[in-house]
Each structure stands twice: as structure tokens, then as C-alpha cells.
Amino acid sequence: MKTLELSGSRYEIGYGYGVQAREYVWKFIDIFFSKLESLRINKEAAFEISGRLEEYVKEYSPVLLEEVRGLADGADKDYEEILSLNCIFEIPRIAGTKEAHYCTVWGSVADGGVIAVQNLDLAAEYADLLHLVRIVSDDGLRIRLQALAGMLGMMGMNQDGLVFSGTTVSSKKVKYGVPKPFLGRTILNTCSTAEQAVDCLLKAPRTTGGNAMFLDAVGGFYVVECSAEQCAVIHPEKQHLFSTNHYTDGKLTPLSPTDDIESSKARLERIQELFSHTDRYDFETLKSFARDHDGNPGNLTICRHGDISTVSSVIFEPSKRRMWLATGLPCRNDYQEYSV
Known part of the structure; x- marks a missing residue:
């Protein structure tokens, strides 16, 4: 398994994460949104759901959104895509599909x-x-x-x-x-x-x-x-x-x-x-x-x-x-x- 060592401010931690794991972040984004499409959830719908979930994060733990922003910049991906990856469990369920059972x-x-x-x-x-x-x-x-x-x-x-x-x-x-x-x-x-x-x-x-x-x-x-x-x-x-x-x-x-x-x-x-x-x-x-x-x-x-x-x-x-x-x-x- 790949290991990462990250340090600094919240943004710097996210940025380092995005740079070091860029190849795998890109691959995950492709897999994730393809899975959503197979469930008839397009990217626009996913962004709408993750955007509404983000409002709760702003109230609950806004510092972590700095990490998300840094990760997006480091990986050279849109902020909304990284935010949606971190709503992987919620987007399908809110859209009306089942969640996988594992662990x-x-x-x-x-x-x-x-x-x-x-x-x-x-x-x-x-x-x-x-x-x-x-x-x-x-x-x-x-x-x-x-x-x-x-x-x-x-x-x-x-x-x-x-x-x-x-x-x-x-x-x-x-x-x-x-x-x-x-x-x-x-x-x-x-x-x-x-x-x-x-x-x-x-x-x-x-x-x-x-x-x-x-x-x-x-x-x-x-x-x-x-x-x-x-x-x-x-x-x-x-x-x-x-x-x-x-x-x-x-x-x-x-x-x-x-x-x-x-x-x-x-x-x-x-x-x-x-x-x-x-x-x-x-x-x-x-x-x-x-x-x-x-x-x-x-x-x-x-x-x-x-x-x-x-x-x-x-x-x-x-x-x-x-x-x-x-x-x-x-x-x-x-x-x-x-x-x-």
C-alpha cells in the first residue's frame, strides 16, 4: 500500500496529498463518477448533493474544507470533484440508491x-x-x-x-x-x-x-x-x-x-x-x-x-x-x- 507523509497547515496538508497521490485521485474520480452514472446519477446531480452537504461541513468543521481545497489544487482537479469523493457514502443514498455492505x-x-x-x-x-x-x-x-x-x-x-x-x-x-x-x-x-x-x-x-x-x-x-x-x-x-x-x-x-x-x-x-x-x-x-x-x-x-x-x-x-x-x-x- 502506498504511504504518504503530510505536514503543515490544513491547506498545505491537502496540497501535498493531492500532489503525491495525483495519479490515484484521478483514477478514483473516473471510477466514482462512472459508478454514479451507472446508477443514473450524473455529475451535476452529484455536485448539487455534495454542495448541500458542504453547508453542514461549513458549520461543523470548516477547517477540513481547506484541506479539500488544497487537495484539489495539488491534484489539479476541481474542488467540487474532490468534495464529492468525500461524499461517496451519502450521494448514492440521498439520490435514492442502496449503499454497499462491507467491512x-x-x-x-x-x-x-x-x-x-x-x-x-x-x-x-x-x-x-x-x-x-x-x-x-x-x-x-x-x-x-x-x-x-x-x-x-x-x-x-x-x-x-x-x-x-x-x-x-x-x-x-x-x-x-x-x-x-x-x-x-x-x-x-x-x-x-x-x-x-x-x-x-x-x-x-x-x-x-x-x-x-x-x-x-x-x-x-x-x-x-x-x-x-x-x-x-x-x-x-x-x-x-x-x-x-x-x-x-x-x-x-x-x-x-x-x-x-x-x-x-x-x-x-x-x-x-x-x-x-x-x-x-x-x-x-x-x-x-x-x-x-x-x-x-x-x-x-x-x-x-x-x-x-x-x-x-x-x-x-x-x-x-x-x-x-x-x-x-x-x-x-x-x-x-x-x-x-
């Missing part, structure tokens, strides 16, 4: 603190676009995050050891608000603990569904199942938590998608089974779950193979300010260590 996250309280793992599942054409980005801003912020080229982030850890990760849920409720990449980055920019991150998410004007996992360096650990209108905070049961692409809380299950979630349910049942069959919640055990096929690898397995497959796997150790990354299928690739 599995799990974690546990272990001897050295909390450890969590995320398997990122995407269509194959996106795999080459993933970057691991380290940001050091002029105000002292340090973040290590994973993102598709041109996006502000998908998951990551900050200098305090706060981790933001999670999964998508194609909730039946959707409205205008702050797009997920802006929300995730704002949490990493402004929060130090999992408790603060939960509070930030609950108060934010949310758009679409998702299950966020937060953990921190002092043992804070939560999953927050969210729709645009309501959330459920889930605490560790028997020291562990996990999530896929539907809701499990009774208040939110009526908002869960009802079609195309066979994989989500199968992966959740399997991760529950794996936890129930061990009393060891250490690094190596949680890593082994990322490579699990429950017999034959396929669309229903945690290490996912198929049209949607696991394109990266990240292990977070917040107490050590450390991440481990396997690029591609974790069953076939080793993990590399990175510090924040």
Missing part, C-alpha cells in the same frame, strides 16, 4: 489494553487506490489513517491513541448532514478518548447509517450503531465487541436493510462463534480471526473473497500508538507495523 470490525479488552481489528471489504477496482497517510499539522496534531486517494479518511488513530473505525449500514433513514469522512476526521482531530468520540458522534448532524467502533489508550471501548436520526451505544459484553453491516440494537433493527445482508449476518455469527470458543483475547488470537474462512473462503467469510473482497486488514493497539496493516487478503499477506 467487519471486532475487538477485545486484553492484557495490554484494548485491541481491535478491521477487515476492509471493497470491490477489486478500489484496492489500488488505498493509501496509508500520516498527518502532522502545524497545531501539533498527529494522525495515521487509511483512505482511498482523495478522501480525508476512512479509519485511523490519533496521537492520543483514539481509534475510529467502523462499518457501513444501508439504513432506511437518510438525510442531509455531515458526510462520514468529515465526521471521522473531526473526531480524530478534536477528541482524545472513546467517550469523547461517542459524545461527538451522538451530537453530530448525521446523514446515513453506520456502526462506529471507538477505542482508546486508557481502555475506553464502544460500538455506536447509528442512523441519521438515532443511535445506540453498545458496551463490551464479556470484554469484546464486534460489528458488521446491520443493526443489532432493538431500537434500530427496524431501520436495518432487509435485502442483500446474508454476508453481514454470516460474518457476525462467525465472529460471535470465534469469540465464544476462546478465552484468549490477545493480539495473535484477534489477528487469526482476520484470516478466518470458516471452511471455504467466499462472500460470507470474515476474510472475504469474491466480487467484494477484503482489500486490507488493520490491527489497532492504541495503548502503544501502533497499527499493523496487511495489504490485500490477510490470509495471504503479512502485517506491517506503523506508529502514529
Whole structure:
């Protein structure tokens, strides 16, 4: 996976990102707008939606729009195109189409603190676009995050050891608000603990569904199942938590998608089974779950193979300010260590 080191002001961080990842940003823009066209969403409609979403970002976290502007200038692309990339989850849903279901996250309280793992599942054409980005801003912020080229982030850890990760849920409720990449980055920019991150998410004007996992360096650990209108905070049961692409809380299950979630349910049942069959919640055990096929690898397995497959796997150790990354299928690739 390509790695980037960015520093400076918000604009300079974005500009450096755009320059260094230009080839991949261009490729992502082509793929993204082609996908939208296949859904009968033209570029003008996408710009209209992202423009309305931008109004919420201006109120919520305007500094990140400076990063978007710098990224557009560095990549030599229109600002509206980069803004729309960062509304990738919201534009299709607001336009009336479904959101893809992907990712599995799990974690546990272990001897050295909390450890969590995320398997990122995407269509194959996106795999080459993933970057691991380290940001050091002029105000002292340090973040290590994973993102598709041109996006502000998908998951990551900050200098305090706060981790933001999670999964998508194609909730039946959707409205205008702050797009997920802006929300995730704002949490990493402004929060130090999992408790603060939960509070930030609950108060934010949310758009679409998702299950966020937060953990921190002092043992804070939560999953927050969210729709645009309501959330459920889930605490560790028997020291562990996990999530896929539907809701499990009774208040939110009526908002869960009802079609195309066979994989989500199968992966959740399997991760529950794996936890129930061990009393060891250490690094190596949680890593082994990322490579699990429950017999034959396929669309229903945690290490996912198929049209949607696991394109990266990240292990977070917040107490050590450390991440481990396997690029591609974790069953076939080793993990590399990175510090924040």
C-alpha cells in the first residue's frame, strides 16, 4: 500500500496529498463518477448533493474544507470533484440508491489494553487506490489513517491513541448532514478518548447509517450503531465487541436493510462463534480471526473473497500508538507495523 507523509497547515496538508497521490485521485474520480452514472446519477446531480452537504461541513468543521481545497489544487482537479469523493457514502443514498455492505470490525479488552481489528471489504477496482497517510499539522496534531486517494479518511488513530473505525449500514433513514469522512476526521482531530468520540458522534448532524467502533489508550471501548436520526451505544459484553453491516440494537433493527445482508449476518455469527470458543483475547488470537474462512473462503467469510473482497486488514493497539496493516487478503499477506 502506498504511504504518504503530510505536514503543515490544513491547506498545505491537502496540497501535498493531492500532489503525491495525483495519479490515484484521478483514477478514483473516473471510477466514482462512472459508478454514479451507472446508477443514473450524473455529475451535476452529484455536485448539487455534495454542495448541500458542504453547508453542514461549513458549520461543523470548516477547517477540513481547506484541506479539500488544497487537495484539489495539488491534484489539479476541481474542488467540487474532490468534495464529492468525500461524499461517496451519502450521494448514492440521498439520490435514492442502496449503499454497499462491507467491512467487519471486532475487538477485545486484553492484557495490554484494548485491541481491535478491521477487515476492509471493497470491490477489486478500489484496492489500488488505498493509501496509508500520516498527518502532522502545524497545531501539533498527529494522525495515521487509511483512505482511498482523495478522501480525508476512512479509519485511523490519533496521537492520543483514539481509534475510529467502523462499518457501513444501508439504513432506511437518510438525510442531509455531515458526510462520514468529515465526521471521522473531526473526531480524530478534536477528541482524545472513546467517550469523547461517542459524545461527538451522538451530537453530530448525521446523514446515513453506520456502526462506529471507538477505542482508546486508557481502555475506553464502544460500538455506536447509528442512523441519521438515532443511535445506540453498545458496551463490551464479556470484554469484546464486534460489528458488521446491520443493526443489532432493538431500537434500530427496524431501520436495518432487509435485502442483500446474508454476508453481514454470516460474518457476525462467525465472529460471535470465534469469540465464544476462546478465552484468549490477545493480539495473535484477534489477528487469526482476520484470516478466518470458516471452511471455504467466499462472500460470507470474515476474510472475504469474491466480487467484494477484503482489500486490507488493520490491527489497532492504541495503548502503544501502533497499527499493523496487511495489504490485500490477510490470509495471504503479512502485517506491517506503523506508529502514529
